[in-house]
Amino acid sequence: MNRHSRLHLEPASPIPIYLQIAEQLRHRIAAGTLLPDTELPSVRALASEHLINPNTVARAYLELEREGLLSKRRGTGTYVSTSATKLAATYRVQAVRDLLDKTIAAAAEFGLPRKQLRQLFEDRLSAAKEKSA
Amino acid sequence: MNRHSRLHLEPASPIPIYLQIAEQLRHRIAAGTLLPDTELPSVRALASEHLINPNTVARAYLELEREGLLSKRRGTGTYVSTSATKLAATYRVQAVRDLLDKTIAAAAEFGLPRKQLRQLFEDRLSAAKEKSA
DNA sequence: GCCACTGTATCGCAGTATCGATACAGTGAA
DNA sequence: TTCACTGTATCGATACTGCGATACAGTGGC
Incomplete structure (x- = not known):
């Protein structure tokens, strides 16, 4: 798994955590910091890193999957989709x-x-x- | 009390009723349809006309009062403020x-x-x- | 097959917002 | 003063949202 710089999350913000995650990943993908076919941290890994619930991360990933930016495979992992940039x-x-x-x-x-x-x-x-x- | 054309309210809309009221009044005031010093319908009158709760109307009036568009006097009524337009x-x-x-x-x-x-x-x-x- | 890893579905709790029912309070004409 | 009108405050039902706990389900290396 690649080395990702920590996301900057503010639990106190009125903006939901899952949207903060989604927006920051979207940004990195658009900027080319996260390249296509890169594997993302598992929902549990990212969750425990930020002391939040795996489902919250999953929800962010779901958003981005709907936008076509990510592709998930159960049992395997979550990847930046090929045409994501x-x-x-x-x-x-x-x-x-x-x-x-x-x-x-x-x-x-x-x-x-x-x-x-x-x-x-x-x-x-x-x-x-x-x-x- | 002046004759006002009915507001168009959609209870099913995701936009709260009190905001619908506020926005439409704001619009009429800006357009000059509602002139300064005009008396507005009482919260009860407007409420019963639209089959909603007086408090809902009051809340809309409160919004507009905060913006300086309305001025209220308890016991008397609610008026379009002088500089409202x-x-x-x-x-x-x-x-x-x-x-x-x-x-x-x-x-x-x-x-x-x-x-x-x-x-x-x-x-x-x-x-x-x-x-x- | 087993096991450790993936993502997913279900449930419940807590906070918040809208709105209604109802009671309270100020004003002014009769 | 009385009464009928103003706006206001309080409380509760309901709905929705974010998110956590927990259990379920698929995948692949050993």
Whole structure:
């Protein structure tokens, strides 16, 4: 089994643990840190490492399996699926697309002109740039 | 009491009733359909009209009071506050701003280049335009 | 076959949120 | 003061969610 750097889990967070796990694995897959066909830690191994329940890990794995990022074989283990890297990227683009649609819908719904929405978008983009710099 | 067109409530919706009420009132206030200083239906009146509990209406009113859109006087009634129209508008702009920030953060977090994000934004904007046309 | 490892299914507990029933409290006109 | 109207506070039923304990089931090396 490969060496994985520990996940960063916050039990006190309002975000459920299984979603924290899923998101961090998704991120690593998209970033190429977790390569296709890599074997993941067993649900028990990851669970005991983080002092949580194996089912909680299983639930995270299930999420990612549904997204096509992981493939599981009972009795054998859980693996990053072959096409995962590309999939994870498109999955994340889709997430951004959804957020954009939601934003645009919210703006349209109360009659914010397209021009102002564009302006706002550019504003926030610069604001984000400032912060990161 | 003024004549208000009925709210459209869906008890089966996953969105809580009190939020449905709040959102629709917010919308009417921002749109100028509900003018400042207008008296709203009493919690009991609105509740019995929609066959729900007065407390559910009260909770919606409470939300809007916190946002400064309504002002309540026990024993007297609930009124659209004087500066509500402007407030509601800024409230909604803020909502869009928050969504934009969330979107930009999501894009940045997995390294989507600004250029592509802009492209995506324009894409979705046109897509929305198509749909509305 | 045996055994130690995989993932999975079932059950129950605890925390939380929505909403209703009901009782409480303030206001103002008669 | 009285009464009919306002909003408010309290309590409980119900549903849902996250997650743990525990038992079940498949796989492969010995």
